[in-house]
Amino acid sequence: MAKTNITPREKDYSQWYLDIVDAAEMAEASGVRGCMVIKPHGYAIWELIQAAMDKRIKETGHVNAYFPLLIPKSYLMKEAEHVEGFAPQVAEVTRAGGEELAEPYVIRPTSETIIGATYAKWIKSWRDLPVLVNQWANVMRWEMRTRPFLRTSEFLWQEGHTAHATEEEAERETLMILHDVYTDVVERVMAIPVLRGLKTENEKFAGALRTYAIEAMMQDGKALQAGTSHNLGQNFARSFEIKYTTPDNREEFCWTTSWGVSTRLIGALIMAHSDDDGLVLPPQVAPIQVVVIPIFKSDEERAQVMEAVDRITADWRDRFRWKLDARDHLSPGFKFNEWEVKGVPVRVEIGMKDVAKGTVALARRDVPGREGKSFVEQAGLTERIAAVLEEIQKALFDRAQRFREEHMFEADTYEDFKTKVGRGFVRVFFDGTGEDEDKIKSDTKATVRVLPFDQPEAEGVCFYTNRKTKRQAIFARSY
RNA sequence: CGGGGCGUAGCACAGCUUGGUAGUGCGCUCGGUUUGGGACCGAGAGGUCGGAGGUUCGAAUCCUCUCGCCCCGACCA
Incomplete structure (x- = not known):
């Protein structure tokens, strides 16, 4: 499925x-x-x-x-x-x-x-x-x-x-x-x-x-x-x-x-x-940062699991935006998927095995699948989660920054520019006019996004007009 | 505004060619069994087939008109 x-x-x-x-x-x-x-x-x-x-x-x-x-x-x-x-x-x-x-x-x-x-x-x-x-x-x-x-x-x-x-x-x-x-x-x-x-x-x-x-x-x-x-x-x-x-x-x-x-x-x-499994939210803008999913079969198990949930979440009120998903007509697997699609950064699973061992399963939304899931001690869980939320916040920024660096190009000529501008940002020397911008836009669908604040000291050659200029522009296709 | 497509159950769609009891899946309700990565069985509820007119004994189906929505292109936080 x-x-x-x-x-x-x-x-x-x-x-x-x-x-x-x-x-x-x-x-x-x-x-x-x-x-x-x-x-x-x-x-x-x-x-x-x-x-x-x-x-x-x-x-x-x-x-x-x-x-x-x-x-x-x-x-x-x-x-x-x-x-x-x-x-x-x-x-x-x-x-x-x-x-x-x-x-x-x-x-x-x-x-x-x-x-x-x-x-x-x-x-x-x-x-x-x-x-x-x-x-x-x-x-x-x-x-x-x-x-x-x-x-x-x-x-x-x-x-x-x-x-x-x-x-x-x-x-x-x-x-x-x-x-x-x-x-x-x-x-x-x-x-x-x-x-x-x-x-x-x-x-x-x-x-x-x-x-x-x-x-x-x-x-x-x-x-x-x-x-x-x-x-x-x-x-x-x-x-x-x-x-x-x-x-x-x-x-x-x-x-x-x-x-x-x-x-x-x-x-x-x-x-x-976000990824192909759904929304991915940085913890700071996640309406729910941590979701807890209890897993049990009988009423007796339910009581034991819920007792553990109450214990581990006792000091969460002022620490996290969190939710207990105790809906009992839905399977755990369904809930995992639902909260993943909604982008909840951290999921805590707790069942009878955890009650017995004093552990929980902790899953990170930013690392999909088994890789992002680990079994951790209930003791010290609050601090552990706080640290993981910070890690996720940083990891998402770093990943986005890395992606941007990998999709940041330079071009010396218009031909070179055309091959790159569909894939990301292209930084170029540019001293063209508004009409030149229009022409480039109709040719390539790309516009000047910004004349960046960090301009070079040295002079270069405009990729479009071939005139010497110190001005650089960043072009891209845009939303 | 141009080009294309679609309106049938809450959602996704089939049925239309060749007119004759309005269907399937998901969802929903109830009961039971389930629960560590989207559970299963059974029973049930739910429709003026976008609207108006026409043809016909009979229209979701054919004809005419009309309304609405979506996608693609020309504008933009």
Whole structure:
């Protein structure tokens, strides 16, 4: 009998992804085109990511607030580049209360405009700055083609919006979020290594001066933009008249930023770590870190096994997120598979043999099969599990990093580039224009993911234009 | 919006060509036996066959219209 009904990655990566989402009960289709129901297991993962992000957002001086779902259409129209970028994706509300509205509302695709209009009222003096606000919200962008978590018409995210007195301060904020919040959470909590850098003009946020991003590599060698941080310059400040009076009584426009990560991170989590048996979760974002499966035949055995379970789990309450699976109509084998598919990092099996020997069976999700299963003493089990959870967290990051290194290429010529770009990231000297990027994209489906922060000292030759340049870019196909 | 496909039980599908009692597997309910890698036996519940119209003695099946969904391509956190 087949172990799972999950399509192997090698056969069809895209179907594998959909199968994982379904089998692990993370999300399902809804009655609304392009919108998913996030099921409890998927949502619990989101809550853990959210908690880690929220903690760091607050530690870095920001506060949470909430702005409306609906935005007057005229607001969206104010920033020219912004309108052009978002107009095709915006849903509008034209009727309410049984009547045609005098001015339509748009359902927010992002909140720069309504927050800009608000900040114009909040900010009068240099003493009011900086304004450091974040909101957790849903947004809607009408997408032609959707995939659970990776791209849905409605998605959940956080969007930070800050206003500053100087360009330098806004730039510092933009980079601080990228490094200290986004990279920290994605690498340390989600165990996904990221590349950091600047987006090209082609790839930046509509209305931004500059966009910085973290990019993660998926197991099929494609890139996933995992978070973006924008220095908006004075673009929105001018459109919305976000102005302040300086200490020497001059009126100046503010410098604003915005930055966000979304439920797409759950897609990254799946595609970075999971295998053909199901979801694999880093312990820090696992809703259940340890599952205990008791095994017994008679009521008498049950009593003995459960007594041992109570004993070994007595001090777990504040240590682990754990669950006892005592459902007695299901076989142990069924339960093993079910919790594996759902990505639970550690499984403890305990039956009569263990009761007799004072042991348990301990299985690691990141090491499938017999290899990941060992028999350990009940004494000291709590500490042992704590250590194993840390090992798994580290092992997943190391594995993902190794994978990325193995799929990181360099290319000197366009021909060479073409042979490599389908397999991973390609780092090249590049001084091409936006038109060149478009051409490369239509030829190869690859785009500049980032102009990495770690640029070389030495000059090289652009792989596309053959001109000398010091600028390097990382190209990849992306989600 | 173009190209392709599909709507039959909670899910996956067969039945349609050639009209005649609506089926199979999984799941679900009940009873019993089971339980160290997806247990088994028995009994049972569950359907306006996407919708509307038409042809016919009779339509899941044939015809017309309609609605919805999925996949592939053009947009994107």
